[in-house]
Structure formats: C-alpha cells, structure tokens
Amino acid sequence: MIERPTRQLVVLRAGDGSLHREWIADARRDFDLFISYYGDTPGRHQADADFYEHRPGAKWPGIAALLDEHDDWIDGYDAVWFPDDDLSANTGTIDRLFAFFRAHELCLAQPALTRDSPCTWHTLRQDPRALLRHTGFIEVMAPLFSRAALRACRASFKESPSGWGLDWIWPRLCAQAGLSGIAVIDATPVRHTRPPGGELYRRNRELDPRADAARLIARYGLAEVRAVAKYSITRRVAALPLPVHRRLLYWLKRLNGRRKQLAAR
Known part of the structure; x- marks a missing residue:
C-alpha cells in the first residue's frame, strides 16, 4: 500500500511543455503530484513527481x-x-483550491479561469464578486472530484477518447449517486495559457471530439443545449465587497474587452 502524506492528489497528463513546476515551486504543499507523461523522452519530468509513469495517448483514456x-x-x-x-498557478492557489473544495463539501468543482484566459465557456472565468458559484457544469479542462464523485464518474473516462461530452454527463452521474455540491471556485483562479485544443490533440489526430460528444449525449439521453453550460450558475457565494477602485478597474477591463470583441467583428 502506498503511503499518502496528504489527503489530496493532482493527476497530471503532462507533455514536454507542462507548466507543473509552477505548481510545486513551494515545497510546503498540501497535495501529491502524479505525473503521467505522454511525450517521447523517457523519464522527462520524473524528478518533479511524487508518483510517475510514461503513458502515450490522449488525456482521458490515459487517466482511465x-x-x-x-x-x-x-x-x-x-x-x-x-x-x-497548460494551466498557470502557484502552490498556494492549488492548496486553497482543495481547502475551498473541502470546506464547502463539494463533490465536483473546478478553479475559475483568470479573466485573460482563452476559454470556451466565458461563465467559467473568474467572477471577482464571488468566492465560488454553484453550477450544473464543470469543464474537462480541470475537474476536481471528491472520492465519492470519482467512484461515480470514473467509468465514463474511457467512453470519450477526446474527453468531449464527459463534462455533460458528470453532473448526472453525481446526482444518480446521491451526490451534490458542484461549483466553480472563484477564489482560486488559474490562467489558461494556450487556446483550447493543444498538444494532446496534435499528437492524437485520430480523435473526433464532436463525434465523441454526440455519442455520449445519445447514450445518456441528454439534450445538448449549450445554454446549460453557459448559463448554469445557480447560486453565488459572495466574497467581501471589493473596494471602489477595484470594482471600477474590473468594469473598465470588462468594457475594454467588449470593445475589442466588437472591433474584431
């Protein structure tokens, strides 16, 4: 039996450009790191890991x-x-992510993305007014599972080679297992550094994400309504009020971003 000095585990499917060294820069961390390397250089990143393996292939079949x-x-x-x-975060942010997850007794969650992060779902970007937001949708980019939720959902990991569609079915699987508490944790934002898609997709060109999602949606009897993901926030746990200058800066940044979007059309 493996000894577990902490109660939290990070499982990372890592390529050559992995940013995980930022995550472990502080040796005083409250999580273990299991690196599953999918690149071509045996032993790469092994010195950074508490546990290590070399496993080529896509993210979710490898995790399964x-x-x-x-x-x-x-x-x-x-x-x-x-x-x-490709997520940029420091050790303290990840420790706080786990702490918020435990404190709010969540079964499934993810850190919010910073406001400058490339993303698919804008509602997953940080809301500075909130500590966390209860939701019905968590993206495959960075899901955090409780032990019970992982037991309920893990069989699904091998059902989508690309991972597409898994985030549609996890809330249902958790609900069927009698689990509740799904949230985006705004208090611990991480920065997505690359556009959606990436090295894993480039290395596994046989993947057909849209077909994977359609197959899962049909198998589980779901209606693919994109608004479910986009507008699934059900409740906000508010943070302390921001100072006036911080609120003004936040809205100026949002206005500037909107102007750039309109100018790009």
Whole structure:
C-alpha cells in the first residue's frame, strides 16, 4: 500500500511543455503530484513527481487506464484534481483550491479561469464578486472530484477518447449517486495559457471530439443545449465587497474587452 502524506492528489497528463513546476515551486504543499507523461523522452519530468509513469495517448483514456492500474491506493485520497498541463498557478492557489473544495463539501468543482484566459465557456472565468458559484457544469479542462464523485464518474473516462461530452454527463452521474455540491471556485483562479485544443490533440489526430460528444449525449439521453453550460450558475457565494477602485478597474477591463470583441467583428 502506498503511503499518502496528504489527503489530496493532482493527476497530471503532462507533455514536454507542462507548466507543473509552477505548481510545486513551494515545497510546503498540501497535495501529491502524479505525473503521467505522454511525450517521447523517457523519464522527462520524473524528478518533479511524487508518483510517475510514461503513458502515450490522449488525456482521458490515459487517466482511465491509470486509475484502473492504481485504484488500490488512489481511492484513498479525499479529492483528486485532473488539470490540463497548460494551466498557470502557484502552490498556494492549488492548496486553497482543495481547502475551498473541502470546506464547502463539494463533490465536483473546478478553479475559475483568470479573466485573460482563452476559454470556451466565458461563465467559467473568474467572477471577482464571488468566492465560488454553484453550477450544473464543470469543464474537462480541470475537474476536481471528491472520492465519492470519482467512484461515480470514473467509468465514463474511457467512453470519450477526446474527453468531449464527459463534462455533460458528470453532473448526472453525481446526482444518480446521491451526490451534490458542484461549483466553480472563484477564489482560486488559474490562467489558461494556450487556446483550447493543444498538444494532446496534435499528437492524437485520430480523435473526433464532436463525434465523441454526440455519442455520449445519445447514450445518456441528454439534450445538448449549450445554454446549460453557459448559463448554469445557480447560486453565488459572495466574497467581501471589493473596494471602489477595484470594482471600477474590473468594469473598465470588462468594457475594454467588449470593445475589442466588437472591433474584431
């Protein structure tokens, strides 16, 4: 049995350009790091990891296989985070992410994205008025699972080679297991540094994301309504009021971003 010095685990499918060294820059961290390297240089990143393997292939099928092989000890963690390798965050942010997850007794969550992050769903960008927002949708980019939610959802990981569609079905699987508490955690934003898509897609060109999503939606009897993801915030847990100058700066940035969008059309 593997000894677990912490109660939290980060499982990372890492390529050559992984940003994970930012995450572990502070040696005093409250999580373990399992690096599953998918590149071509054996041993790359091994020195950075508490646990390590070399496994080519796409993110979610690789994670499914990893969980099958190491279920005996991974199941002992209270919470497991599966971030993409192009997220920029420091050690303290990740520690706080797990702390908020525990404190609010969530089953499924993700950190908000910084306001300058390339993204697919704008509602997943940070809301500076909130500590977290309860929602019905968490993206595959950086989902955080409780032990019970991971047990409920892990079989689905191998159902979508690209990962597309998994985020549509996880809330349903959690609900079927009697689990509640899904949120975007605004208090711990991370920055997405690359446009959606990336090295894993380039290395696995056989992936057909849209077909994967359609197949899952049909299998689980879901109606693909994009508004479910876009407008699924159900409740905001408010932060302390921002100072006037911070609120003004926030709205000026939003206005400037809107002007740039209009100018680009």
